[in-house]
Amino acid sequence: MIDYIAQHKRRLAWMPGLYYKLKPKALSWAKRWQADLQAYVMSVETVEFGDNCFIAPDCHMFAEPGRKITMGDNCFFASASFMHGPMTLGHNVAINHSCSFDGGKNGISIGDDTRIANNCVIHASNHGMHPDQVIWQQASTSKGVSIGKDVWVGANVGIVDGVTIADYAVIGMHSMITKDVPRWAIMAGNPAHQIGDRRDKKDSLIKHIQAD
Numbered sequence: 001m002i003d004y005i006a007q008h009k010r011r012l013a014w015m016p017g018l019y020y021k022l023k024p025k026a027l028s029w030a031k032r033w034q035a036d037l038q039a040y041v042m043s044v045e046t047v048e049f050g051d052n053c054f055i056a057p058d059c060h061m062f063a064e065p066g067r068k069i070t071m072g073d074n075c076f077f078a079s080a081s082f083m084h085g086p087m088t089l090g091h092n093v094a095i096n097h098s099c100s101f102d103g104g105k106n107g108i109s110i111g112d113d114t115r116i117a118n119n120c121v122i123h124a125s126n127h128g129m130h131p132d133q134v135i136w137q138q139a140s141t142s143k144g145v146s147i148g149k150d151v152w153v154g155a156n157v158g159i160v161d162g163v164t165i166a167d168y169a170v171i172g173m174h175s176m177i178t179k180d181v182p183r184w185a186i187m188a189g190n191p192a193h194q195i196g197d198r199r200d201k202k203d204s205l206i207k208h209i210q211a212d
Contacts, residue, residue, distance in 0.1 A: 005029060013056035014097055016076035020052075050075060050091065059083065067103060072112070090114070090149065104142030104161060111149030111167065122159045148183070170198055 045063040054076035063069040063085035072091035086103040090112035104125030124145045128138035148167035165181040172188035186196035
C-alpha cells in the first residue's frame with residue numbers, strides 16, 4: 001500500500017507554508033505529528049515554540065543553556081536548515097529550507113511577519129584576522145544581528161555580524177548585507193546597496209489593479 005502520509009510529510013517539510021492550508025482531515029494527523037516533534041525538541045534543547053508552529057524533522061535546531069531559541073506563533077522552519085541559538089523570533093516568521101543561522105554570543109532577532117527564503121546564511125559572530133596568528137586560534141567576537149518586522153530576505157542572502165535590517169526592507173537574491181539597512185529599503189548586490197524604496201511600489205500596484 002502506498003504511504004501517502006509519509007510523502008505528504010516530506011512535502012510539508014520542504015514547503016511548510018502548505019501546513020497552514022491543510023484541510024481538516026490532513027490537519028488532524030499533521031498537528032499530532034508536529035506536537036510530538038516539538039515536544040521532543042523542547043525536551044533536549046532550550047527551545048520554546050509558540051502556538052501553531054511547524055518544524056521539519058530534518059531542521060537541526062541546537063540551543064544549549066544560555067543560547068535559547070524562542071519564537072512566537074505561526075513560525076515555521078523548513079528542511080535541511082541549521083539553527084543555533086540564541087535566537088528570538090516574533091510571530092509569523094518563515095525560515096525556508098537550507099538556511100544556516102548561528103546566534104553567536106549576542107544572538108539573532110527577527111521581527112513579526114518576516115519571510116526568509118532558502119539558502120540564507122546569518123552568522124552573528126566573527127573571527128579576528130591578525131596576521132601573526134592563525135585564524136582558528138583567534139578570539140571570536142559577537143555583536144548580534146537584528147532583522148525587523150515585515151522584512152523579505154530573498155534566496156541565497158548572507159548577513160554578517162553587527163547588522164541591523166530595519167522594518168519593511170526587502171533584500172534581493174544573492175545579496176551580501178554588510179551594513180545596516182534602513183526602513184523600506186530595497187537592497188541588492190555584493191556588497192549590497194540600496195536600489196529602491198518599497199513605498200514606491202504602491203503606485204505601481206494601484207496602476208496594476210486599475211488596469212485589471
